[in-house]
Amino acid sequence: MKHSLVAKAIALVGAIAMTIGVAACGQSNDSSSANGLKKVTFMLSWAPDTNHIGVYVAKNKGWFKDQGLDVDIVAVAQAGAEQAVNNGNADFALSNLTNVGMYNLKGAHLKQVLQVQQKPSAIWCALASNTAVKSPKDLDGKTFATFGSNESDAVVRRMIQTDGGKGEFDKVTVGTSTFKTLESGKADFGGFYATWEGVQADMYGPKLNCFTEPDYGVPGNADAIGVITSDKTIKENPDLVKKFTQATQKGYEYAYSHPDDAADILVKEAPEANLEKKFVRKSMQTIVDGQYWGDPAKIKDGSFVLGTNDFVEPQKYFDFLAQEDAYTDSHDKVIHEAPNTKDFATNEFLGK
Incomplete structure (x- = not known):
């Protein structure tokens, strides 16, 4: 689901009520936990669900810890995950290219570093x-x-x-x-x-x-869901971005190839969401059966890397929105030229 800036946003029952008002606890780039790990904040974009599952799996399996990171998964702030990342109140968050494009048109400086969803849902x-x-x-x-x-x-x-x-x-x-x-x-x-x-x-x-x-008749991929960070974090701490992105990528890869186990991890790691195991397993199976995260055969033979940002299909969608005068700047003035996906997504931090 998308942030409520976009209408297809939070249709999940009770998502807003459950998550609003719990913000991240300030900038974490410079802090370390007692065990010497670097504290990192990842912000949800709505209630915990299978879109976020790779982060929960990476934390559960210790893959963040292996990278020297102590990742805190926090509920979405009232202003939204994108705003929290742009303001430095969270290091990373789940979002999508459509939101990143719209926020950047209004003056934000965000970048998507991993795209998990490769087709509309x-x-x-x-x-x-x-x-x-x-x-x-x-x-x-x-x-x-x-x-x-x-x-x-x-x-x-x-x-x-x-x-x-x-x-x-x-x-x-x-x-x-x-x-x-x-x-x-x-x-x-x-x-x-x-x-x-x-x-x-x-x-x-x-x-x-x-x-x-x-x-x-709606062209391209409107639902290029993935992980975002700020241009500032990329500039000041590219090593952190690489470590977090690759551990998260590993989490999504595991979830795609072990959907039932990943579903069980999400239920266990997000008890506040009161998720039913049977329901989350069915959601993951729907993702796998629909090949929403990419063609498993191509992932297996190495011709597609799970997490790769797609610059083509989302661009078709952005061009459509521009034709429909759906973009506005920070003064609500219509912008007729579509944003360029290559300006706000990068694959440089992914593992190959």
Whole structure:
């Protein structure tokens, strides 16, 4: 899931309520723990889930410690993980290239150093019980449960228009969760993620009728989820960035090849999230089966390195958003030129 700057953001039930207001504890680059390890802060971007799992696995397996790091995983600050990293209140965080691009356009200095998700997982859904919605064109004139971003409006409009509709819809702001907003009848459709809420709906309900972006005219990868840091940290402590990135990369590699064990580690290491083992295992299996983190055969033969930032598919998505006037600067003035992915992502710290 994305940060709430972007509308496909936090649809997970209770995610905001559970995580808001617990901020990182200040800059950690210069501090060391009692055991001589360098203290490092990694900030979640919402409640703990399988998008974060590589960090939990790396910590559990001692791979951060092997690199001389004492990593503290902290809940998202109210201003957001990106803001915390940019301000130096966290060293690293989970985010995605879309958010990094939008924050940097507004004056931030962030960089993604590892991209775990290689294809879109967003799904746009109505309740299955809403028989009036059979395809995106049926969303015309309906009410969208939104978190309020220009990005999601552009995506929904394009999907409806590609399916033959006008792309006109009403909006209501999500309350406690998108599920609850739909079930209350206040909205007809909203955004979820196939690898998390989609699994939740399959296992526990409510049943959903969903549409995916690539099937309805939205180009590129909107969901290039990964690990970010600040340009300042890269400049002042590139060795720290390399150590954290490669240990995290190892964690995601392990999770992709040992999904059940990794799921069990997440449940154990994030007790505050009250995750069910069966649910987290199903989420990881969905990621593996859908090859969301890359083609396992290519990872095995070395032709693809898990964690590699993709500069092509996200750029197609950024160009689409620019065409739709979805970008604004810090003064809310529309920016017509798309940001360049090569300006805010790097593969230089990955292990090969």
